[in-house]
Each structure stands twice: as C-alpha cells, then as structure tokens.
Amino acid sequence: MTELIAILRGVTPGEVVGIGHALADAGITAIEVPLNSPDPFTSVRLLADALGDRCAIGAGTVLTTEDVGRAHEAGARLIVAPNCDAAVITAAVELGMTPYPGVATPTEAFTAIAAGARHLKLFPADAVGISGAGAWRAVLPKDVGLLPVGGVDATNLAAWAAAGAAGAGLGSCLYRPGDTADAVGARARELRRIWDEKSQ
Template identity: 35%
Template sequence: MSTAVLEPTLTTLSDKQATIDTMSRLGVVPLVTLNDVDEAIPLAHALADGGVPIAEVTFRSEAALAGMARIHDYVPEVMLIAGTVHSVEQARQAVAAGCIGIVTPSFDERVVDWCLDSDVLVLPGTAVPSDIEKAYDRGLRYAKFFPAEAYGGVKTLKALAGPFAEMNFLPTGGVNLKNVADYAALRNVFAVGGSFPVPSAAQKIGDWAAVAQACRAAREAVAAARA
C-alpha cells in the first residue's frame, strides 16, 4: 500500500497548464519501458511510493498500450504520459488508453498539430533552434530537449535561454543521477526526464522497493538543486 503523500494529478486538475504545473512541482518524469504488461501496476505503485506519481510510458515495447490502460484503470493517482510517439495513430491510441499528454522524440508536425487540434498536451522533441522555433510559432512554451547530452546538454540549454527566453524544456537523453542537479538548476528547465528513476536491473527482477528508492533519490536531487 502506498504511504507517500501524492501531488495533485488530473483526477483533480483538468487543464493542460495544470498538468505542466504538476510536472514542474515533481521535477522528475520517469521514462518507463515495460518489458511485460504485468509490470505496469506494481511499477506504477513504486513510482507513487517514491514520491514521483507520473509515468512517461514509451512506445518502445509491445506492452506499451496495454500497460498504459492498466495504469489508468488501477493506479489512477499516477499521471500518465505517452512517450516515443511517432505517429498520429499512436497518439490517438495513447489518449484512448488514458494518457493525458504526448511526448515525441522529434518535432513531428503531424503529431503536434493533431494534439493541438484535439486539445491534448504535447511536449514535442526539440534539439536545434529550428525545432524550437516551430514549437514557438504554434504557441507552445514547453518542449522536450532530446537527446540532451548528445546536443550539448547544460551548455546548450544555457545558450538557448537567451533567444528563447519564454521556452521551458524537459531535457531527456543522457540525464542521470550524477548530472540531474546540473539540469534541474537551470531556469529554463521545468522538469527532467530519464530512465534513471526506474533502474533496469531493479525493474528486471521486480524489485519495486529499489525503484521507489531511486525515485526518492531523483526527486531529492532535483529539490536540492532548485533550493
């Protein structure tokens, strides 16, 4: 049974900015790739127990959609986001499964425009100024920065803060417990994303206590950096 005090999610907050605000308060967005559908419920409980009740379930496995539906149905306190979304069809399927947000690995105009037309929160993948400009022109002020480390990491985000002062980023890709504080301290980073709150070794053997502890460590590192 979860004993953590959970942040408000879309069970009580109903608009896209409220979702962003909750992500910002949490500071960490765990990337979850399910090896098996049966992992979905205990893994989601572990995230909640670790004080990070949000899951970006990626379309990197065949268990993704069914896993999303299980988390939505059985662990509703966990905010559900779909990640690695490559097509409008995947976006539709994710929303039907209960996801309240879409995250793409690149700036896919088809997916972004469908989300905007459908009033679905979208965090498009951006890596270079031209991607960010496309997001900005569509009225978006929050985007994913991916792959963060490969594209200059903290140094690049600092440089982007000048010409794109209104943009806020979710850096993902190469972010880990050793460098998460460097990202979290940036004024244009509203949250950090990565698989490090869900260690693959712990997930593989179903050590959900270890996952919860990794989530706590991630959130504590973010909180310390922001302070």
C-alpha cells in the same frame, strides 16, 4: 508544469502497476510508457486506471497522429516524442493532451512552439549540454519549459535543475527491464530528493 517524468522503456503490463505505485509513492508525478515497449497501450491503460488521479500518464516514442489517438483512448495525458512533428503536436493539443516534442536545435524548438507545444523535450540532452541549453533558454519564450532527456541521472540532475530545466526525463537511471518495484522506488526517491533540493 514542473515534472520529473519516469520513462519505463521495456516495461510489461504485468509489472507496470506495481512499478507505477512505487514511483508515485516516491513523489514522481508523471510516468511515460514508450510505444516500443511490449503491449504499450495496455500498460498505459492500466496505469491510467490505477494512478490517473495521482500521476500524469503518458505515451512515449509517439511518431504518428494515429498513435496520438490510440494513446488518448488508452487514457494518456502526455505525448512524448523523440522528434519534432507538427502534426503530432497539433493532434495532441486538439485532444487536450500535453505534447513534449523532441528538439535538438533552436530551429526545431521554435517549430514546435509554433505548432502549439509549451514543453520541449531536449533530446539528446547530453549532446546539447547544459551550457547549450542555457543559450536556448535566453531566446525561448519564458513560459516554454525545457525538459532534458538522454544522459540525465543522479550525477547531473542538480546541475540541470540549477540551469533552469523545467523537469527531466529519467530513463535507464531509474528503470531497466527486469528491475523490481522496490529498486525503482528507491532510485526515484533519491532523484526526487536531488530535484527538490536544487529546484527550490
């Protein structure tokens, strides 16, 4: 799964569908609503109902197995976490969801893989760096994807793609609370273009 995941931290239910449509129209196929956003499960449900056939909808900042279950009930297909919690990974896999646990060391990466993860959120990506991720790539299983999150934007997305990233999580470079759907869509089109050009 090669994905650019739009991270809509702080999004509200009243704006989420319009922003979701703008992202989907720009070619973004995965959207994450962090659980520290206002009324996040409502936003996940609204996105899943409106765009579930076009985008993989996910919940982010998922820290407990209870929240995995609530996200599943709301229609989420992705579970994104800032940390590596084997119970959260296992719960997501058992529900047929795709977990993206956060890893910052090779030890955490292999712990996540052992728990059933096949996609790893490299976080914070700017701390590990592209060269560090390249060293990880040499020892990780070939079918495990690395998704950098944290400090990824239009200035370095191409470099991450060239380094073998399986996707990227795009947060404040794409959406900040209060942004219009048109503004988010324009940024998304540019990021999608950069990714597509470098990941061929």
